[in-house]
Amino acid sequence: MKKRTMETSLAGQSPKLIRSVERRLFLRQGLSLGALALLSGCNLTDDETVQDVLTGMSDWNDRAQAWLFNPKKLAPEYPESAITKPFPFNAYYGIKDVPFVDGTDYRLELEGLIREKKPWTLPELYALPQTSQVTRHICVEGWSAIGKWGGVRFSDFLARIGADTTAKYVGFECADDYYTSIDMATALHPQTLLTLRYADQILPPRYGFPMKLRIPTKLGFKNPKHITAMFVTNENPGGYWEDQGYNWFSGS
Amino acid sequence: MERVHQEQGGWIKIHPLVVRVTHWINALGILIMVTSGWRIYNAAPFFPFRIPNELTLGGWLAGALQWHFAAMWLIVVNGLVYMSYGIVSGHFRRKLFPVTPAAVIRDLAEALRGKLEHADLSVYNAAQRTAYLAIILCAALLVLSGLAIWKPVQLQELTAMLGGYESARVVHFLAMALLVFIVLVHITMAILVPRTLETMFTGRARRAS
Secondary structure, rough: HHHHHHHHHHHOOHHHHHHHHHHHHHHHHHHHHHHHHOOOOOOHHHHHHHHHHHHHHHHHHHHHHHHOOOOOOOOOOHHHOOOOOOOOOOOOOHHOOOOOOOOOOOEEEEOOOOOOOOOHHHHHHHOOOOOOEEEEEEEOOOOEEEEEEEEEEHHHHHHHHHEEEOOOOOEEEEEOOEEEEHHHHHHHHOOOEEEEOOOOEEEHHOOOOOOOEOOOEEHHHOOOOOOOEEEEEEOOOOHHHOHHHHOEEEOO | OHHHHHHHEEEEEOHHHHHHHHHHHHHHHHHHHHHHHHHHHOOOOOOOOOOOOHHOOOOOOHHHHHHHOOOOHHHHHHHHHHHHHHOOOOOOHHHHHOOOHHHHHHHHHHHHHHOOOOOOOOOOHHHHHHHHHHHHHHHHHHHHHHHHHHOOOHHHHHHHHOOHHHHHHHHHHHHHHHHHHHHHHHHHHHHHHHHHHHHHHEEEEOOOO
């Protein structure tokens, strides 16, 4: 089901992106073959059936988590003394491969169900009202770390650009070829932050310069870094890890 | 059918159908939860050891998470059926209580000497009662600490009660370790007294002579 919606949403995307998604799907199937080998005694058909059940349960868990999500429940905030130092770097690549983004000609592109699609420069984003939070980042691997992020409240930004907040999803594309998407309820949560700063400094490259989305109500991999484009849509855009089998909603 | 009738006099009912069905669903559910949980633990171990990957389920972290969060529903629904039945039918009251410290010490000592009587399978000895009650408490702690690390924002009061997110992870792991220990003892006992295993399938046992 995910696969179908992803193909639909890929219409109009670059051939490079489609190729890389196909590569990921192949990788995922290869990995589940590896899992199958461990589950000795199962054949391929069984594995496909098992995988269908597991994917179905993951979709069910998306709905259960959306139902559990309370848009007014705030993630705990911590004193600055609780901040984890150094805050860990994490990505699907090593720290040497952090993308270089030139801030001077950076533009945030807006697409989809948005009224004002004018791209945003960094000085324009820095000029918007700013807020900050000290919250716990929880990785899908299990570890957690506390950090301080500053930037623009995402719901304010969505209102400013005239996003259709009755739509279902907000998708993100990143300078490191990462991509992910979130539900509108989470996008509108008061702590979801269009992040421009870490520890009161301009967001350094390793934490996602020039801009990341900080979502303390979701697992770390749902917090995209180096965002270059965002779009509002009613088709689930999936995500880099989500399309390989990680739960899409992944709420905390 | 005829055979059953013939033997009726010599057999007594031990385990009701609900208990037998939920027992085996639970056994499968716990096997999935523990082996997939080990794989999840391996992604970010907080003790100086990993679980050998050959013993884990899921192949990689995403696969293990899929198993864990699918089987979660199986054991919770199954557990609720079992608990409701146990409370409403009086099964728990009849079979698990009373448990007195003196009886537990006596039966444990006898079990360790290999002298524990198992003549009447319809009555659990004090060591069994303790183990089965401990496993129920352990399961409850696993569910609570599991919820606390799955939803540390939505259920933050629960997470805070367990000492916060990082502490709740450790509680979840230690409760798993205790559960695995009790299950291993339970399986050893079932192997030592094979009639009890048969009874968990058929529900019946030969009347003590």
